């Protein structure tokens with residue numbers, strides 16, 4: 490599991506989408522949310538958009554691996570996303586707020602966590618506004634929450650300052666590649682290789 494967090498507007502979705510198009514065996518974990526779709530967002534691709542009552546039913550039925558309330562809306566990762574990815578042998582890329590990331594790190598100690606920072610407050614404000622019209626109160630709330638979220642970046646394994654987009658995408662791809670080369674990940678294949686050096690095994694082949 491590769492968990493990416495960072496304040497709204499830092500550029501997470503943009504970086505993730507590029508990485509997903511360029512890295513094999515990587516799948517985006519489509520979350521459930523009670524927030525309405527933004528223009529261009531598609532059901533089942535960016536999010537599963539559900540009502541508050543439907544979300545509550547999923548919480549009651551323990552369908553979520555983790556869920557959190559962010560900016561007055563609810564967001565959650567379905568257990569089925571994880572199970573499906575594990576069954577298909579692909580890595581799962583999750584875009585989670587800081588509470589969700591903490592929960593996943595506790596449940597999956599080998600998850601890799603990445604924090605995306607904007608280059609400055611002004612960059613973040615500009616990017617939030619560039620995403621389309623919203624109430625002034627929406628921008629104000631997201632910028633206020635951003636200041637709190639940014640403080641927890643040291644809890645993450647890696648941090649990317651998203652200034653140049655190409656460089657940020659390269660950094661995420663390098664992090665994924667390095668994670669895939671961890672000895673714990675390679676161990677089953679490495680053990681198989683080792684067994685080919687075993688004289689008894691050699692004889693039976």
Ligand code: ADP
Pocket residue numbers: 495496497498499500501502503504616617619620651652653654657
């Ligand atoms: P998030 O998923 O973190 O909320 P988005 O990916 O939606 O953020 O990005 C917010 C806005 O910033 C979008 O309009 C996006 O095109 C823009 N953006 C993302 N990364 C960069 C970058 N490196 N330089 C300039 N603009 C960027």
Ligand code: 5GP
Pocket residue numbers: 493494495496497498520521524555556557559564565566584585586587588589590
């Ligand atoms: P946005 O509304 O900008 O798409 O997302 C707002 C925040 O919710 C972001 O910080 C994003 O990382 C977070 N988020 C998206 N999906 C989930 C999820 O399934 N669980 C949690 N905990 N946070 C999520």
